[in-house]
Amino acid sequence: MQLTGSFKVRGAYYKISQLTEEERKNGVIACSAGNHAQGVALAASRNGIKSLICVPDGAPISKVEASKRYGAEVVLVPGVYDDAYNRARELQKETGSTFIHPFDDLDVIAGQGTIGLELLDQLPEIDCVIVPIGGGGLISGIAFAIKSLNPRCKVYGVQAAGAPSMYRSHQEHGPLALDSVSTVADGIAVKRPGELTYELCEQYVDEIVTVTDDEISTAILALIEQQKLIAEGAGAVSVAAAMFDKVDIKGKNAVCLVSGGNIDVTILSRVISRGLLKTGRSAELTIELVDKPGQLKGVSDIIASLGGNVVAVHHDRADENMDINSCFLHIVMETRDQNHIAEICSALKNAGYRFKLR
Template identity: 75%
Template sequence: MLTLDKIYHASYVLKDVIRKTDLIYAPKLHAGGKIYLKTENLQVTGSFKVRGAYYKISQLSDEEKRKGVIACSAGNHAQGVALAAQKNKIPAMICIPDGAPISKVEATKSYGAEVCLVQGAYDDAYEKALELQKEMGYTFIHPFDDEMVIAGQGTIGLEILDQLPSVDAIVVPVGGGGLISGIAYAIKRLRPECRIYGVQATGAPSMFNAISSGKKEALESVKTIADGIAVKRPGDLTYDLCRRYVDEVVTVTDDEISTAILALIEQQKMIAEGAGAVSIAAVMFGKVPVEGKNVVCLVSGGNIDVTILSRVINRGLLKSGRSVDMTIELVDKPGQLKDVSKIIADLGGNVVSIYHDRADVDTDVNACLLRIVMETRDFEHIQQIREAVLQAGYKII
């Protein structure tokens, strides 16, 4: 059984292993409430996962430690288990979905763990880990559906109450549910009036569906940039805890997540992975009530692959009106490109790229298409440029 004593004990065990991450005030993310960021993206290994993994491994018997441990993970739990195993001087095997960011795979290897890449999503890696456990006799370290792991994650709740005793709401990313279960249990026991909100990606809403329908069912597939919370089925223990202690679970789109990642970079000078930014996205896009409240958004991890980050930034720019792709039909005669460029420049738009096409089959013989990608300030700025182009007699496709 999960108890408050176990969470306090986990906090004691972890005090010399993990970092007590800062709680940072972030007023620009939402004007209506006082928003704080619990920066687990700055944790050892770049994620909260080391808390639960280390506490679980620390409580194993000597015989279990001799056999070694095995885990399955999209990347962050892998690093937590690998580091915990290294510090306890025991062997570790980690099964990771082959679509996980390369940076997470390499980081796991750097802690001395053996990595087994598994084709598919987290749940496929889970099945492979169970298979290897039976074959090799490892001790399985579950990423979320384990009371010791949940107790380790619950130490974040204790830290938040210590850093902001007047907290009114905490917004937490949800994959399998281990993180929010631990935090919700601790918070509701110590400050029951505090609201706990869970956030999932619309492409992986396993806990959202389970709470809404009242029953756990595995998703056929998951698809989201938030790979750290791309879980097909919530845990049995975590589902029960969420149902009892979590006030609401909401979802955010990949575009909203991208916008949140971009906002953290620009406004807070902070890198978050997709899973870590869903709490920010929920606040920015009004998925949870924050008006007049002290709200903590948990930034659960920062291990984003740099190649994905560049694409996410581009999506975030489009979603926030900071970038626009405009195609204009012109008459193929001298001066047209110059005139269009002048309109954009006079209104403060910055042209990034231009593609000029004379051979489109859907245009008139003497017409051509001009595709312009430009940097803009916001959607109002885009509309000003569109109206000026139209007023000048040009046709926007």
């Protein structure tokens, strides 16, 4: 609900507000997968300061273009966040600009921590808060604010299973770097947490858990359908953790922090498809049939009689693994849930069909 579509504007704006006149003249530089870039771009332009942002070349186009609209000069860097970070540091030395770190900076952390103050102000009976973690700036600020004012409130962190840098660091009791990261939650795909943020997490965060890309996709779909909210992967991990019982919130006043909504529309369509499969709202069957008239009707009659809706059909006669007079029938159908899928599969099996369910 923030102007730039994520919490990042808070930390960037506070950091830039603290610059000296000399630092303002030299401009600012940052690296980001997208959301921090927009925050820095907006804060810099509002303060009449020049900004340059290094962005991984795989970042969603929507985030890159938004950063340009907010007034930043954008440099695309091959690789992931950490590669963009290294390039930004090189350019910072060349230009003398002030580097605005996306998470490992006390002013940035303080800016993000204002969310913790607002939570306690608006929800004084809160028992726990679930917070997404990338580099750790958001949860560090929130955890410090909440634990300082209400120590009994639990603070849980969530990372994508494909980018568990803070999770692993927490287990190993020291900041460590991952060799690679891969997740639909591009906003938290960070190989190494910050030094400051790691120390703050060790001191103030109660537990860190991970969620899979399928679980994240399911959470994004649930937010769209039930809350009318568009969340990006990084923003939805907190909801995924609650939905899939990764943390103990039963009977508690719990807050899931949805930290960003800047999801690329091309990714959104794929995420919705994954979410539908995960929740049993969609299913794909491959059925082995004798290649003769009426076979499709027999299958579709069973599915229709049980309330399934066939949305795609493909006959495959060329598979080398099938008998010469057979075919594979690939069907995509809309269903209610996993129990509904099981009911259809049971009926097909009882009717003598051989099939595989994706």
